[in-house]
Amino acid sequence: MSDIKLGIVGLGRLGRTHAMNIANHIPGATLTAACSIAEEELEFARVELGVEETYLTYEEMVDSPNVDAVCIVSPSGFHTEQIRLAIEKGLHVFSEKPLGLEIEDIEKTVEIINAHPEQVFQIGFMRRFDESYQYAKEMVDNGELGELTLIRCYGIDPSSGLESFVKFAGASNSGGLFADMSIHDIDLVRWFSGKEVKRVWALGKNAAYPELDEVNELETGAAMMQLEDKTIAMLVAGRNAAHGYHVETELIGTKGMLRIAAIPEKNLVSVFNEHGVVRPTSQHFPERFKEAFINEMKEFITCINEKRQPGVSAFDGLQGTKVATALQKSIDTNEIVDIPSLESIRS
Amino acid sequence: MSDIKLGIVGLGRLGRTHAMNIANHIPGATLTAACSIAEEELEFARVELGVEETYLTYEEMVDSPNVDAVCIVSPSGFHTEQIRLAIEKGLHVFSEKPLGLEIEDIEKTVEIINAHPEQVFQIGFMRRFDESYQYAKEMVDNGELGELTLIRCYGIDPSSGLESFVKFAGASNSGGLFADMSIHDIDLVRWFSGKEVKRVWALGKNAAYPELDEVNELETGAAMMQLEDKTIAMLVAGRNAAHGYHVETELIGTKGMLRIAAIPEKNLVSVFNEHGVVRPTSQHFPERFKEAFINEMKEFITCINEKRQPGVSAFDGLQGTKVATALQKSIDTNEIVDIPSLESIRS
Amino acid sequence: MSDIKLGIVGLGRLGRTHAMNIANHIPGATLTAACSIAEEELEFARVELGVEETYLTYEEMVDSPNVDAVCIVSPSGFHTEQIRLAIEKGLHVFSEKPLGLEIEDIEKTVEIINAHPEQVFQIGFMRRFDESYQYAKEMVDNGELGELTLIRCYGIDPSSGLESFVKFAGASNSGGLFADMSIHDIDLVRWFSGKEVKRVWALGKNAAYPELDEVNELETGAAMMQLEDKTIAMLVAGRNAAHGYHVETELIGTKGMLRIAAIPEKNLVSVFNEHGVVRPTSQHFPERFKEAFINEMKEFITCINEKRQPGVSAFDGLQGTKVATALQKSIDTNEIVDIPSLESIRS
Amino acid sequence: MSDIKLGIVGLGRLGRTHAMNIANHIPGATLTAACSIAEEELEFARVELGVEETYLTYEEMVDSPNVDAVCIVSPSGFHTEQIRLAIEKGLHVFSEKPLGLEIEDIEKTVEIINAHPEQVFQIGFMRRFDESYQYAKEMVDNGELGELTLIRCYGIDPSSGLESFVKFAGASNSGGLFADMSIHDIDLVRWFSGKEVKRVWALGKNAAYPELDEVNELETGAAMMQLEDKTIAMLVAGRNAAHGYHVETELIGTKGMLRIAAIPEKNLVSVFNEHGVVRPTSQHFPERFKEAFINEMKEFITCINEKRQPGVSAFDGLQGTKVATALQKSIDTNEIVDIPSLESIRS
Structure with a gap:
């Protein structure tokens, strides 16, 4: 079974935690891509984590053939749009909480997620x-x-x-x-x-x-x-x-x-x-x-491999x-x- | 300084605790009287605690010349009336919580208590x-x-x-x-x-x-x-x-x-x-x-001896x-x- | 049952603890006498604890008709001699540990204590x-x-x-x-x-x-x-x-x-x-x-009243x-x- | 930097723990070989851990070109000999405690280890x-x-x-x-x-x-x-x-x-x-x-990569x-x- 290729967006404190976990602690996953508007964060991804593809825009990253799934750790205001775009591109999605800022917007996003049950979606309720x-x-x-x-x-x-x-x-x-x-x-x-x-x-x-x-x-x-x-x-x-x-x-x-x-x-x-x-x-x-944080990411990868949804869903994020x-x-x-x-x- | 003479009304579980404390653990206090409608409780007071005067009615007890202060541990519905009677008789009063069941009745009682600042009043907030x-x-x-x-x-x-x-x-x-x-x-x-x-x-x-x-x-x-x-x-x-x-x-x-x-x-x-x-x-x-329970009773006796009111008042009971x-x-x-x-x- | 009358020798830190306990916390006991070579300690006993008889020598105290039992809290070097003298005078003895400093001297003392089983002896193993x-x-x-x-x-x-x-x-x-x-x-x-x-x-x-x-x-x-x-x-x-x-x-x-x-x-x-x-x-x-400390003294008084020896003995002190x-x-x-x-x- | 290739000997309870850690939790390490006298243990290594080379004898394993370092988790009686053989073959060695059963034999082994300071030696004092x-x-x-x-x-x-x-x-x-x-x-x-x-x-x-x-x-x-x-x-x-x-x-x-x-x-x-x-x-x-257990193995790999000895040495094992x-x-x-x-x- 070949490694799941992940792209991450957002490399702040929590983004960095996820990126390092994916790069070092998640068997079966490879961090192939990273996206940030901060060049020094991309530099960190390249040098410290060996990430091969780095992007200044999310749209470019989700178009890469080397990305099977995204890990969204961007500011909350971007979550719904980034989730929807990834789903449209056929990618699996791990998104940090909250799903979004406006309930209607979240509801619309949950509908889209639910319409693609073959793509794994997981929200970052790591506890x-x-x-x-x-x-x-x-x-x-x-x-x-x-x-x-x-x-x-x-x-x-x-x-x-x-x-x-x-x-x-x-x-x-x-x-x-x-x-x-x-x-x-x-x-x-x-x-x-x-x-x-x-x-x-x-x-x-x-x-x-x-x-x-x-x-x-x-x-x-x-x-x-x-x-x-x-x-x-x-x-x-x-x-x-x-x-x-x-x-x-x-x-x-x-x-x-x-x-x-x-x-x-x-x-x-x-x-x-x-x-x-x-x-x-x-x-x-x-x-x-x-x-x-490590365990939730392992679950995400396992779900992708086992073609099932995790116990924590988009609906949980909405509620x-x-x-x-x-x-x-x-x-x-x-x-x-x-x-x-x-x-x-x-x- | 001669001992403060206490009469207790009510000898249920908590009443018994107070009675035994007064009889055995409170220097400067003597349990001289006990009142209960249960004869076997009065028997207990006489035999186990050496109480000399036992009464079937509260009215009689508060008339005894051998009672300086009362300890009220009767059912809650009797508290206000018993407090008021003791205050009228010039006695110091320690009453278990609550002061009473009806707020208006309690307010009236608090007024009477407050009108007799030279008599010590304490409510049983032992914590x-x-x-x-x-x-x-x-x-x-x-x-x-x-x-x-x-x-x-x-x-x-x-x-x-x-x-x-x-x-x-x-x-x-x-x-x-x-x-x-x-x-x-x-x-x-x-x-x-x-x-x-x-x-x-x-x-x-x-x-x-x-x-x-x-x-x-x-x-x-x-x-x-x-x-x-x-x-x-x-x-x-x-x-x-x-x-x-x-x-x-x-x-x-x-x-x-x-x-x-x-x-x-x-x-x-x-x-x-x-x-x-x-x-x-x-x-x-x-x-x-x-x-x-011992400490609160000591404070009550100390307040009587030092002619001051305790930190916990009838108003606290009302509130x-x-x-x-x-x-x-x-x-x-x-x-x-x-x-x-x-x-x-x-x- | 009338109170057991206790005389205490030694009013240092621990002696004071015992004296205050006897005076205030031990039902059935009265601190009738105190002995110390320090006049201010005797003053404390008189004024704070209401002790009626105070002595500068132990020999005088154990001769008092108002002493049924002694509580020995003097320096360790005096213990064996004071215990033996009290036993000879027919008194009950509570002694602080150790029984003495020399094993032979302690053994001799234990023999004397054991020869008077009708007098209560207790050593201060309060734990x-x-x-x-x-x-x-x-x-x-x-x-x-x-x-x-x-x-x-x-x-x-x-x-x-x-x-x-x-x-x-x-x-x-x-x-x-x-x-x-x-x-x-x-x-x-x-x-x-x-x-x-x-x-x-x-x-x-x-x-x-x-x-x-x-x-x-x-x-x-x-x-x-x-x-x-x-x-x-x-x-x-x-x-x-x-x-x-x-x-x-x-x-x-x-x-x-x-x-x-x-x-x-x-x-x-x-x-x-x-x-x-x-x-x-x-x-x-x-x-x-x-x-x-209170409990052990209560046990001492109870043993005197019940004419039995406590669970902790002179032999325990020797060992x-x-x-x-x-x-x-x-x-x-x-x-x-x-x-x-x-x-x-x-x- | 290419991965360090490890061979493990011994796949009992502790051996399995080490093997799974190396296979899954140690970045920079690959478990390339396993040795055991129990065929079902080698089967486990192949199937569950993807180990490519499995051996029934230790001598064969240390001769493999696909082994840079060994992890010794065999019964204690084999440790010294296996350590010495690995050192002679120029391999880095991680050995479980104890180093051996006989002090003289251990001393001899420590001497050999110390004579090869360029090869990393670590003993399993994981605490x-x-x-x-x-x-x-x-x-x-x-x-x-x-x-x-x-x-x-x-x-x-x-x-x-x-x-x-x-x-x-x-x-x-x-x-x-x-x-x-x-x-x-x-x-x-x-x-x-x-x-x-x-x-x-x-x-x-x-x-x-x-x-x-x-x-x-x-x-x-x-x-x-x-x-x-x-x-x-x-x-x-x-x-x-x-x-x-x-x-x-x-x-x-x-x-x-x-x-x-x-x-x-x-x-x-x-x-x-x-x-x-x-x-x-x-x-x-x-x-x-x-x-x-994971951390000690990471340290072993890090020492190999950084060409230094760990803080815990063969001498510690001897003592x-x-x-x-x-x-x-x-x-x-x-x-x-x-x-x-x-x-x-x-x-």
Whole structure:
């Protein structure tokens, strides 16, 4: 079986992670092409990763005969268009989240993806491929927790990035705290429960940087969500964890509960020093989800080879954005927001 | 300095805990009288605790010259009346929570209490006297967490009691999950933040015992609350923790966060066995808050001796019930409920 | 039943702890007398604890008709003589460890104690009365760990006291690291295993303060001990724990293992801050063993009232000192030291 | 740069791990050849790993022009001879521990290895390549623990394998508990301290399977070791951990201490169930050291490409076996055993 040839678009922090993984850690895949508007990023791809074809435009890359599949890690605003173009060219597509910025645009894209079931499409919800999350999912699926009643998800970025976020908050558009930070948590809620979110209320508070109020951004936010079967979900999102990168998930069921990364342990070391007994912590997503990024890409390649679709779909991406959008609307109004049921969406 | 003479009313599980503490662990206090409608409880007081005066009616007990102060641990419906009677008789009062069942009735009682500032009044929010909570409060007050942005409180009873709760849920009136279970958590939110709750939404789900729906009771509930300064509070209340008695509090601030009893560790033992590495857990409130119950009673006696009021007041009791009532209303309507500001209350 | 009247000798740090416990926390006991050569300590006893009789000499105190029992917390060199005098006067005796400094002298004292079985004698191995240790002992006795194969005990004092120890190490005679620090651990090994120590080797290293070599003291020491049934015991003793007061015990059995205070958790709080996730730690023995000191004294009073001997005996004190002495001899010679079996001791 | 071509000898459990790693996870390496006396193992190599050349004899494999380096995972008794043959053929060598069974034979082999400094030699002390161990080593090297005074290492296999071990204990020759289990721990002691072991005493106890006494094998063993600078090392080795695969290392220094895998956490999940709060645990070495096995092989390939020797040498292998041999001698005699200093060895 010959290697699947991948072209990547976008070589920022996350793009670089994917590019290095494809080049070094994914048996059966070759990174044959890279696209970026930054020449030094293409230089990196050529020199460090041995990528043979580099492009300044995406359109050229998807026309290359040496590209079987694309990995889209460009800015979110480009995702839907790039996905659609790749699908039209007959390529398999791995796209980072979110699928897009506008729900209608995403819906149109999902339709096109669904119309090409023979082309593999996967969205970058890598947490589903983390071994701790997989261990938890297996316990849930085996009924070890009984029926789920409550899911709590925290996603808090380290304080180290907050000052710079504040500085550029006015200029850049993060999409809001929930779209930016909670999209993975929303996916986890849907994945673990197998249910859709129906009704949400979201709150926020800016305390370290009250000036974020002016640009409609949040330092810390929280949401409570009611799922269609009354399961309760609680989200906390933030940008100011002094101890590092805090992604934690809790599942409460009728027979027991579990927590994933209640302490975001960096490794197996405990330090006993003048501060007390200290567990060092993960500091950022590439560290915490290093293996998960590799595993999701392996799954993408395996799906291509086995001619099947992965467990995580374009529809999951669409639903995640719908919920994030509702949360933002709730923040804007300080009121409960209902999310239309699937029937009304599909009609 | 001669001992403060205490009379206790109510000798159920919690009453017995208080009675034994007063009899054995509170220097400067003597349990001189006990009141109950159950003769065997009075027998216990006489034989086991050496109580000299026992009464079948509260009215008689508060007339005894051998009673300086009362400890009210009777069913909640009697609290306001018993408090008012003791105050009228010139006695100091320690009352278990809640102050009462009806807000107007409580407000009237608080007015009477406040009109007698020379008599000590204390409500049984014992968690404030637990050493872990005190350690946390000191950190908050020292600014070690910065400004608080989010408080999360869990109060989940052990599964062992659920079956019996379900059996009697129709007959007894628990007051609802939040009044029954979250009142301490609401007090913690107010205590740590120093702010009042303004706006709440509550959700619930019955999964192990769906029949609870019929009697308007809950197995698991959750609430999100907005405080007057936008601080966010999240509550989880439940009756079905397989691992024991789970009371956990989290404080997130701009400089750091802390958790109290993230694992409700029973002691300092870890067991390494076929299940993995296990921390045994607390199984009920008398175990978890053993020292706190003693400490709060010591504070009550100290306040009497030092002629001052404790840090926890009748007003705290009133506010707790107001929030719990709002949460229940939110459960009943599945809508956000606003809590009138203090100005409107006081007018 | 009237209160047992106790006289205490020695009001240093530990003596004060015992005195305050007797005065405030031990139902059925009254601290009627105190003896010290320091007038300000007697003043403390009178004023703070309401002790009616204070003495400058022990001989006078044990002659008082208001003393039923003594609590000996004087310097170790006085223990045997004070124990014998109290026994002769017909008093019950609670003595701090060690029983004495010389094995022959202790043996003579144990004989006298054993000749008066109607007088309660208890030695201050308070760890046996700590709730975590009791929980562990119950597991062992219930067979939950199977047969014990290895016991590991750490006893490390906080770094905060090291500088001052070094300063006075030449002048004072600590008895050596093992006699000073490991005597409780030796007792735990004997208590958990029910076996005697047969053969030992001990090592030490001075690194922070190499000058301790000159005064034959140790900063850090360790020992391996073979018990009569081949069970293995490992001890670590030290004076330089940066994180606080580290007393940890591990039991390994054929069915499982357990650790007591693997992290010497101060309370139930975890702090998430710039250092990582931190468990604050106990800082000294009065903090760590606060309840154990109370519990052991309660047991002493209960034994007097119930006319029985406690589970911890004078013989336990003798054996502890024998092992500590062997460990010191091993340090001095860097060779294995055998401990004569009981038969030879008793002959 | 073309790929390094590797031949592997031995395809048992560990051999398979190495083979799969080389085939799938080591950029710059190709598994071109495999050697085994078991035809079905060679079949596995051909079919599953795409190995082109398979051999029934090692001599043939090392003669292949398609082998630049060998990976030796054969039974320990073959190591020295296979190493020497590969070195003679000009190949780079990665060999599993131990280097051999007889110290003289190992010494001779080390001499030959050292005589070919242009050929890379690496021994499989993979723990040095585990990220937790590397984090700890960096802390030590940065002086964050001050000067080391004590190192404690546990290596305990899961109970699940004990019964089968007992069954075959008479027939197979494990080399003894310390050679079999502690060799990695001895290496860690030397690596962290940078010092040699000078004097040891070892003890053992068979409790679950007393019949192991008859075949001179141990269920649980322990050792205390004095290093040349007086640093103390304590080892526990065993075959009966109910909770899984327990490899733990503790470093105590003058400024602080640390523990690696005090709980052998399987992942980041905590389960709250009827047993208490449970951390699932690693169950075997391929699970615990999955990444370390990959990392050590990457280092081997990198050393070949960069024409340098790895940090872990043949001499480390020799010293490890010397200490393990001394520990076994100590078990056999129940006496202290001195290890000749390097000078005497080299002379």
